[in-house]
Amino acid sequence: MIHQSLSEGGHKWEKQNLVTISGRKGNYDIYKCSQCGIEGRSYHLGTIDIPEKFAHKANSCPKLVKKGKIRVIRCTAVGAQFKNLTPNSIHNVIDAPAGESSTRGIWVMGVNEPVMLLYGEFNFIDE
Ligand SMILES: [Zn+2]
Structure with a gap:
């Protein structure tokens, strides 16, 4: 349960x-x-x-289409642009960059560029 x-x-x-x-x-x-x-x-x-x-x-509704804030659980992506996505850090959800989809996750601002967090790597929060 x-x-x-x-x-x-x-x-x-x-x-x-x-x-x-x-x-x-x-x-x-x-x-x-x-x-x-x-x-x-x-x-x-x-x-x-x-x-x-x-x-x-x-933990995250697979049909979710929503903006708001997320809290990082863990970020498995590697790269300097993901350095700010530390566990428990909070980020604003942003629109997917032109030409990119958001079916596998949501977009947040990484270091100097938008990055995608996969479903399972974050929770939505209310603030
Ligand atoms: Zn649901």
């Missing part, structure tokens, strides 16, 4: 039940991401428990 904030991962959570459900572990609401379809249970306001089978999608 993955426990995270409803604002993490860039999912677009939509509540599935009208009335809060009573379960063995307490009362909960079911939320489903309208973008990628993963589901979780919210036992506490603002947080969600996501089953392990969705682990590969939990």
